[in-house]
Amino acid sequence: MTTGHHLVLCDGTQGDPRAFRAAYAHYLATCVREFDGVESYLPPALRAPHARLVDLVRRARTIDERMLLHCFASSTVATPLHCLALQETLPAFRERIVEAAGAMMPHLLFEMALHGLLEESEVWTCDTVGPPRLASLAVGGTIVPPAAATRLVFAATGIVALAGDGEIARLPLDPDEIRAACEAPDGFRFEPRYHPLANVTQLATIDHNPIAAFEAHPDKSGNAVDLGGRPETEWIGMLDEAFALVERFLPETFAEMRLSLREVVPVGYDAERHLSASYREAIGTMYLTLHPNIMTMTEAVVHEFQHNKLNVASYGAAFLENPFHPLYPSPVRPDPRPLWGILLAVHAFLPVAELYRRMRDAQHPLAAISGFDARLADIDLKNHEGMDMLRAHAKLTAPGAVVFGDLEALERRHLAERTERGLSNVATDVHQP
Secondary structure, eight states: OOOOTTOSOOOSTTOOTHHHHHHHHHHHHHHHHHHHTOGGGSOHHHHHHHHHHHHHHHHHHHHOHHHHHHHHTSHHHHHHHHHGGGTTTOGGGHHHHHHHHHHHHHHHHHHHHHTTOSOTTOEEEEOSSSOOOEEETTTTEEEEOOTTOOEEEEETTEEEEEETTEEEEEEOSOHHHHHHHTTSTTSOEEEEOEEEETTTEEEESOOOOTTTTOOOOTTOOOOOOBOTTOOHHHHHHHHHHHHHHHHHHSHHHHHHHHHHOOEEEEEEEOSSOOOOBOOTTSTTEEEEEEOSOHHHHHHHHHHHHHHHHHHHHHTTOOOBSSSSSSEEOOSSOSSOEEHHHHHHHHHHHHHHHHHHHHHHHTTOGGGGSTTHHHHHHHHHHHHHHHHHHHHHHOOBOHHHHHHHHHHHHHHHHHHHHHHHTTOOOSOOGGGOO
16 A cells, blocks of 8 residues: 655655555556456446456466556556546546447457467457457557458457458557558558657557546646647657656656656647646546747646656545545635645645756756746745645645655755745745635
């Protein structure tokens, strides 16, 4: 179980990078258990295939548990799985959730096949209405079945497309051979959907989150895939630069990103503001708008990854006894927020403030640009205000008290430095609710 230790910022002499690795491993094991017990949330037509697949998963766990957990790290599997329990609380999304659940099982089979977890004797026929399109980071895109196909058969040796009872195309499972096989006429097709970013994650122009249109921020209307009219090369170039700054100044955090950050989903371009998002159900995914300011993009990368970290840890521990009610003024949002949202905010922005300090102390050229110091001051004061809100109202669990202690230690260091520089730590009217 998650203790709460070292989940704020593992960079520095007091940090322990093993803490997040343990929390992430626990999360993935939780995914496997969740899949085992999700039958009651499935429509009747999917329950028998699910029961068969549960048996397959259990056998695969005895073959190579590490590879199986890697399969459940995929957003095509874990995100629909986590969303199944939301059908009653988000009834407007029920149809999308059920549709995603139907695609989750062939995607899990695809991942298991790609990772060598199907035995030679195992053959699985996918009888869903219309053969599914199969997306995977492992192959860099989406595999589209032939138009005439009526079913797909998964086996250890490959995937076969059937029209009636006859085979019409075959797809090998070796990633190096898949692209070539998809060039055959009337066979499987390949659509590139994932583009490498800074040797850490992928830019994804496809999303399997059935609740991505659900939006809690008053200034947004969901998180549909949208390049904002900008070329993919511009997105990749800006994100590569942002991740490079993280790697240089927060190297242990960058290592955590390499472990668990699966994809960045583009959700538009805005030159005036930046609106990013994360979902607890979509671990390993961050939704980002493109902004022309590199520091804005770097902030967003760190911010959303910190949300991912705390969301991962929340599968192993509760941090607040009063996480969602009542609502309180937020230092970083225009709308009242639950204390869980305020905890997420300071957990994200205190590491952002640390990034700014390290860049300034290293005399990075970006730190000399007008507005850099003002932005750091703004973040510091909002962090202080958020921490005061939590000090006044949060009912912390034992793991929550540990996380909050780490947050306070970082906050004290930042405020002490401001005092040494002759700066006030009292929030101005701009930061008051």
